Amino acid sequence: MSVCFNCQKKEKNSNEIKKYKMEKNFIYGIDFNIATPFEILVNDAPVIKYNEEGSMSGFYPINELLINNKDQEISVRLYSEIGKEFIAEDISKYFSLKLVLSKDVNFEHFKEIQNIKIPEIIKNTPYIEYKYHFNIEVPYQLEGWINSVDLTKENKEALLKEVKMYYQKIYGILNKGDYSHYSKIISKRNHEVLVAYYDSEIIKKEQDELLERITTAQGKMKPIDFNKYNLKIYGNGRLVTLEDEKGDSPLFCITEEYEDYFGIILYRPALGAPLEVIR
Template sequence: MNKLILIGLLVFNIASCQNKENTNTIIKKSNIMNDQPIYTLKISVANPYETYVNDMPVEKDYEKGSTNTEIPVNDFILKSGVQFVKIVLLPEKGKSEVDKSGIDYVNVKIYQYPHGLSNMSSEDKVLIKEFNLSEFRESPVISKEIQFEARVHYEVKGWSESADLSKENLNVLKDEVLDKYSEIKQTLNEGDTLGLSKKYQKRNEEIYTSLYNDITSITEDKKWMHERILKSKGKMIPFENLKVVFYAKGKIVSLENLNHESPLIANIDDKEEVYNILLHRPKSGSPLEVIR
């Protein structure tokens, strides 16, 4: 299961994030201490599936068995307005179609929590939208997209003005993406926490903004990320069987292995620690950068 990688990573070592007047990040000064809308995607599903917000990957789970999870998605909401949610249902391993019982089980809800990530309460949450896949029949792949209106007190640039990478030469692009992943892998393998925070600076600034993080959550996350990197030192595994995957209508690119995961994996006490990153090119001709 993989939110790239769930919300514990969303506040991911926010070094250099206190420059609140960054030209790419506009925080609306409208009583946000009391009004900090957080949107979540709550999914109940019994089949392998993928979920997306604005064509960005929220979670992918290809394992057999039922799942009931709720994930904050503000990091994929760049500004107020219409947002797009998509779920893709896949057949279980060894089967050619999604069976009807699996289709009928699916339920997706979009909630709003009004008072920020640290004050998420079931008493305050508002159901924004709910949908299922009951209208579909058995099929090799089932996909459904819906819209919802989000109201947030920030605007981040993200990938809104980024170059369309899907129009570039794929072989040349793959080499560049691999170089970027290899660079980050080396940084992790060296346990270089400062080096990694510099590479993640823009990502961290925008996630910090989208989750309305305060100094306490930033401090806790910096400590968590520091410890995570130190545990990964010298334990990054080799890359193999990689493919380029595009998101956000071609503006975002990643490398994924045969398990549909990031290849940035540390083997820590026989457990895998996966570092998920998504890259973009801020403008045509500029180098790739980490954006999520």
């Protein structure tokens, strides 16, 4: 079930759709605390997926997903808890989702600009989606996937085969510890993320840490079992990725201390062009 919340409430609450003007070097994010399995997407691009028991909370910056100055969309998909047939009727008591503005990606200090609500009672459904629209002006322009190919019009079997081959190639690069090759593959993503966060030192540090991550991953990458992963198309048909039920990437290594995942989102920049990493 999918509900356009703003459309549903338009007559009674016309101020649900607001326009925000980005102040210089400010960062948009979402602040959430949700006590049921869920997904959050911005402009139909994945932000977070949670598919476990209990609640999940956190802050996520979303500037890199604001690829134009037009209408922006935040979607929240709610699912029933593990072992339960339906979403809890009173889940709204345990649901918080806010659009916030901060001066840095750590969100140490932030301003709430929209408190997103869901109905007080949700009856007899294992899944429901709500969409919220905002007109956000940002002081940068990302090409992103705006002019890319609509992948839903392609042959699904051929697309899946190409995606698997791409992941297998990336797996080999990471397992060899080939930082130079991998950094070239994700260069467009890195460039746009830096633009979206105004050359943030925090983002630069994260990108610099990639060398250490890939060095550590050398010889430790887990072989991909494609049976555990599904093809997912996002971005209104223009983004594609592989993920498991938890939303995790097939590209990961396991060390004695932690698991490290290398997530990628692909797009086709033009008809006949090969897939590339964009996020």
